[in-house]
Amino acid sequence: MFYTHARVLRLLKYSTEDAENSHKTTEQAFRHIQNIVDYSQNVMKPLLGEKFIHNGEAVKLPLDFVRQLSLKVQQERPESRCDKVMDTLSGCALCLPNLTQLSSCCCCSREHRPPLCIEIKPKCGFLPASRHITKDIKRKVCRFCMHQHFKLANGKWKRLSHYCPLDLFSGNKQRMSLAIKHLIEEPQNNFNIFKGGECIYTCNDDADVLQDLDELAQHLRPYFLPSGSLLSRQQSSKVVLNELIQVIVSALLSTWDCPRSGQLRKTHLSEGRVTCEASLLHRDLLRNGNHCLPKDCVLDKILSTQMLDNLDIEGLSPLFKRVEQHLQMFPKERCRLQMDGPYNASFLEKVQNCPAEDDGSIEYAVGKVHQYRVAMTAKDCSIMVAIATCGEDDGLDQSLEIQPTKPRFTCSVSILDLDPKPYESISHQSRLDYKIVNHYLRRTQPNNQELDNLEELANQSLFLGRDRDGEDCTLVFHPV
Numbered sequence: 515m516f517y518t519h520a521r522v523l524r525l526l527k528y529s530t531e532d533a534e535n536s537h538k539t540t541e542q543a544f545r546h547i548q549n550i551v552d553y554s555q556n557v558m559k560p561l562l563g564e565k566f567i568h569n570g571e572a573v574k575l576p577l578d579f580v581r582q583l584s585l586k587v588q589q590e591r592p593e594s595r596c597d598k599v600m601d602t603l604s605g606c607a608l609c610l611p612n613l614t615q616l617s618s619c620c621c622c623s624r625e626h627r628p629p630l631c632i633e634i635k636p637k638c639g640f641l642p643a644s645r646h647i648t649k650d651i652k653r654k655v656c657r658f659c660m661h662q663h664f665k666l667a668n669g670k671w672k673r674l675s676h677y678c679p680l681d682l683f684s685g686n687k688q689r690m691s692l693a694i695k696h697l698i699e700e701p702q703n704n705f706n707i708f709k710g711g712e713c714i715y716t717c718n719d720d721a722d723v724l725q726d727l728d729e730l731a732q733h734l735r736p737y738f739l740p741s742g743s744l745l746s747r748q749q750s751s752k753v754v755l756n757e758l759i760q761v762i763v764s765a766l767l768s769t770w771d772c773p774r775s776g777q778l779r780k781t782h783l784s785e786g787r788v789t790c791e792a793s794l795l796h797r798d799l800l801r802n803g804n805h806c807l808p809k810d811c812v813l814d815k816i817l818s819t820q821m822l823d824n825l826d827i828e829g830l831s832p833l834f835k836r837v838e839q840h841l842q843m844f845p846k847e848r849c850r851l852q853m854d855g856p857y858n859a860s861f862l863e864k865v866q867n868c869p870a871e872d873d874g875s876i877e878y879a880v881g882k883v884h885q886y887r888v889a890m891t892a893k894d895c896s897i898m899v900a901i902a903t904c905g906e907d908d909g910l911d912q913s914l915e916i917q918p919t920k921p922r923f924t925c926s927v928s929i930l931d932l933d934p935k936p937y938e939s940i941s942h943q944s945r946l947d948y949k950i951v952n953h954y955l956r957r958t959q960p961n962n963q964e965l966d967n968l969e970e971l972a973n974q975s976l977f978l979g980r981d982r983d984g985e986d987c988t989l990v991f992h993p994v
């Protein structure tokens with residue numbers, strides 16, 4: 515990722531192991547990037563809302579320029595990211611606006627403080643309700659909270675995050691505030707803060723060193739406390755972080771198209787799907803709080819797109835298999851069914867108008883597979899909340915003013931990382947789901963009956979797969 519003041523260049527990356535085979539010609543790379551742009555523009559934008567999406571454009575750059583940039587950036591890439599190499603041979607890139615800056619804010623040019631930007635990768639915000647689910651725990655504990663234990667065991671992270679996406683997506687300000695507090699305490703890859711485009715707060719992977727909240731508060735102090743404040747350093751840290759959290763909550767709940775009527779139209783989730791048993795929140799708050807999102811706020815848009823996955827991977831797997839068999843028999847159908855795009859109006863039509871009931875057709879199976887892939891993108895995207903302080907008389911232009919704190923802020927909200935998830939990644943999802951749930955049950959309920967059911971399912975499995983990390987594992991498919 516390369517930042518200029520106003521633009522960001524995104525290069526393709528290949529897995530280090532397979533870099534030689536994966537190399538693309540300029541035309542192939544350009545087509546690949548154009549596919550990402552089309553997906554963002556023609557599929558994700560209509561679902562997530564025009565306001566939040568910047569699809570960018572595929573560009574060709576001088577090879578020398580790309581090489582010099584990559585040399586510059588390579589030394590700053592964290593080791594954990596170096597399992598992939600940048601494509602410096604095709605000269606193609608995706609050019610996007612720099613979303614850490616406010617898009618079109620008239621007051622920023624007069625404002626001496628650089629804009630702040632908070633990036634949140636919220637992950638999946640609901641509990642599945644599909645009748646195909648075989649493990650009851652999936653109806654009680656959310657995927658993120660279960661996945662945490664698996665990630666810890668596999669060394670991806672050294673400390674458990676107490677963030678629960680269901681709290682963030684609840685629409686209840688208390689729950690949302692706590693979710694953001696937990697993100698600040700243990701950001702992992704779910705939370706970053708930028709100041710003037712530079713990352714000032716991100717994951718600290720050293721197990722012995724906790725996040726330096728005091729240092730963060732010092733960065734934020736000029737934005738949230740009057741310059742003459744007499745509060746002690748410790749008191750002010752608390753106030754400042756609390757103010758930050760309130761501003762983020764307001765931005766996430768803002769209804770950008772109709773700020774005044776927005777509070778009236780709400781999206782309600784059925785009771786059982788909004789609370790996760792692993793969340794640290796007090797049960798009374800979970801039971802009695804208000805659980806709805808203002809319609810069309812960024813969280814509402816992301817959640818409704820995530821919920822296109824209404825069968826869960828367990829319900830989708832037999833349909834995926836139906837598609838696999840069909841494509842084996844009729845390879846040319848891959849193109850008509852748009853398995854790898856093109857991502858145009860016809861693809862969106864397949865996503866939006868998929869029949870509600872399975873009529874046994876290949877069209878139904880493909881529609882559900884497409885819906886699932888779109889939901890996967892929404893479960894893996896990030897939200898950028900860019901904020902700048904503004905004076906009393908500043909006009910608002912396209913950004914929306916948010917009220918609750920003094921000084922006042924303008925902010926803009928965008929969604930990024932909207933790449934299409936490959937059709938093939940569905941089999942990986944099935945294996946991962948099995949592993950996460952199995953691990954969680956073993957860890958939290960060692961004598962649980964469900965584990966035996968899982969073992970049984972594993973024994974009945976039709977496929978043996980190989981995981982991304984090379985480990986042999988069982989892929990569970992149900993008979994079609």
Ligand SMILES: O=P(O)(O)O[C@@H]1[C@@H](OP(=O)(O)O)[C@H](OP(=O)(O)O)[C@H](O)[C@H](OP(=O)(O)O)[C@H]1OP(=O)(O)O
Binds near residue numbers: 703890893946
């Ligand atoms: O499967 P998940 O939920 O672990 O999500 C993966 C992310 O892991 P996370 O759990 O957010 O730490 C994972 O995040 P990291 O690269 O580990 O930061 C990727 O975003 C991955 O997407 P892709 O395969 O690179 O397109 C994500 O994979 P997809 O499932 O979206 O394909």
Ligand SMILES: Nc1ncnc2c1ncn2[C@@H]1O[C@H](COP(=O)(O)OP(=O)(O)OP(=O)(O)O)[C@@H](O)[C@H]1O
Binds near residue numbers: 524610706896
């Ligand atoms: N348009 C943008 N404006 C500002 N920052 C961006 C933009 N796009 C991406 N970023 C930043 O770059 C980070 C990585 O981007 P992205 O998720 O697209 O790449 P990635 O494939 O996950 O990269 P890597 O694996 O190298 O982290 C994002 O989390 C975000 O902080």
